[in-house]
Amino acid sequence: MGFYDDLGVATTINAATTLTALGGSLMPREVLDAMQDAAGSFVDMYELHLAAGRRLAELTNNEAAYVPAGCAAGLVLAILGARTGGDPRAIRAFPGHAERPHEVIMHAAHRIPYDPAVQFAGATIRQIGDMKQTFAWELEAAISDQTAAVLYVWNSSLPPVALELSEVVAIAHARGIPVIVDAAAQLPPVSNLWRFTRDAGADIAVFSGGKALHGPQASGLMVGTAGLDEAARQNGAPYQRWARAMKVGKEEIAGLLAAVTRFVSLDHEALYAESMRRVEGWREAFIDLGGVSLTVESCNSAGQAIPRLHLEVDDRARLKGVLESLSSANPRISVLPDVRNGEEKGFWLTPELLVDEEVVLVRDAVRQALAVGN
Numbered sequence: 516m517g518f519y520d521d522l523g524v525a526t527t528i529n530a531a532t533t534l535t536a537l538g539g540s541l542m543p544r545e546v547l548d549a550m551q552d553a554a555g556s557f558v559d560m561y562e563l564h565l566a567a568g569r570r571l572a573e574l575t576n577n578e579a580a581y582v583p584a585g586c587a588a589g590l591v592l593a594i595l596g597a598r599t600g601g602d603p604r605a606i607r608a609f610p611g612h613a614e615r616p617h618e619v620i621m622h623a624a625h626r627i628p629y630d631p632a633v634q635f636a637g638a639t640i641r642q643i644g645d646m647k648q649t650f651a652w653e654l655e656a657a658i659s660d661q662t663a664a665v666l667y668v669w670n671s672s673l674p675p676v677a678l679e680l681s682e683v684v685a686i687a688h689a690r691g692i693p694v695i696v697d698a699a700a701q702l703p704p705v706s707n708l709w710r711f712t713r714d715a716g717a718d719i720a721v722f723s724g725g726k727a728l729h730g731p732q733a734s735g736l737m738v739g740t741a742g743l744d745e746a747a748r749q750n751g752a753p754y755q756r757w758a759r760a761m762k763v764g765k766e767e768i769a770g771l772l773a774a775v776t777r778f779v780s781l782d783h784e785a786l787y788a789e790s791m792r793r794v795e796g797w798r799e800a801f802i803d804l805g806g807v808s809l810t811v812e813s814c815n816s817a818g819q820a821i822p823r824l825h826l827e828v829d830d831r832a833r834l835k836g837v838l839e840s841l842s843s844a845n846p847r848i849s850v851l852p853d854v855r856n857g858e859e860k861g862f863w864l865t866p867e868l869l870v871d872e873e874v875v876l877v878r879d880a881v882r883q884a885l886a887v888g889n
């Protein structure tokens with residue numbers, strides 16, 4: 516009997532995407548092996564963090580890197596680093612150190628449910644722009660001696676009204692303000708590992724370990740300049756400091772490093788072609804069903820080159836029946852609902868996290884569910 520069976524918790528076939536709520540991603544063999552290997556010995560965690568950081572920096576063409584407990588944790592650490600400069604006295608005086616800069620500037624268009632990372636770092640958000648436009652002078656005017664950092668969220672599903680990252684970097688750096696990029700779901704391409712930092716000049720970019728990297732769910736990847744990376748590290752475990760509550764273990768560090776090593780050497784074009792072939796296969800299998808519009812999409816919701824199939828179902832009751840039938844199937848099948856203005860319009864099927872048998876199983880289950888409601 517497996518762990519989930521034993522506990523009475525149903526597993527699910529993930530045709531949705533890498534969602535924290537579904538367990539992130541599944542770790543490939545080499546990641547699991549690395550974690551098991553690391554689990555077999557004690558080690559000096561300070562040394563391990565630094566050595567893994569150096570290796571990750573090399574792999575990602577950055578000056579420095581660090582393994583936080585996820586992208587959100589990495590954002591907290593980076594903001595704490597920006598606020599304290601890594602000075603142990605400042606970290607000790609935290610929270611509420613009145614002399615420390617406590618504002619983080621964000622575009623209105625970048626306000627997402629991960630904002631609490633800012634509050635967690637004891638800072639407040641100073642918003643610029645609106646959902647229609649942002650002007651460079653708004654950023655200029657928002658910067659003051661209270662500014663700790665600019666937090667920039669890179670995600671193509673957000674309204675495209677933010678200033679260009681390079682422009683933000685130029686304005687912020689001219690005033691000595693660091694720029695932190697939330698790039699949680701911005702992989703592939705591999706080149707994004709250095710695009711925001713080395714190429715566009717941001718000080719730090721943070722990725723999720725448990726999304727496209729297929730690393731441990733409770734890991735992240737922070738890359739960027741040595742100064743801010745080190746200042747961030749000073750706030751986290753194993754130090755008994757402010758962000759101690761977000762520690763990673765030796766196993767997560769080993770797993771994330773193995774995941775990044777694997778990710779940079781994968782043939783992403785071949786993976787894309789394989790996913791596209793699966794998506795086309797689904798489309799062909801559903802094409803004769805009436806009342807369903809099928810669209811092959813080349814990108815996922817975060818804008819990454821991960822193909823998926825969009826199914827729009829005209830009849831709402833039929834759609835509801837399909838979604839219920841998939842979520843109560845055995846095994847359960849998770850898809851990504853398409854909700855617009857509070858109304859369910861259809862759903863997406865993504866093959867990227869499936870093995871061949873599951874692609875077929877999803878095809879048959881979806882076809883059957885759609886046929887019943889027809």
Ligand SMILES: *Cc1c(COP(=O)(O)O)cnc(C)c1O
Pocket residue numbers: 535584585586587588627629668670697698699700722723724725734735
């Ligand atoms: C997933 C996500 C996060 C959170 O990442 P974790 O690794 O789960 O902490 C933050 N920002 C964005 C844009 C995300 O997509």
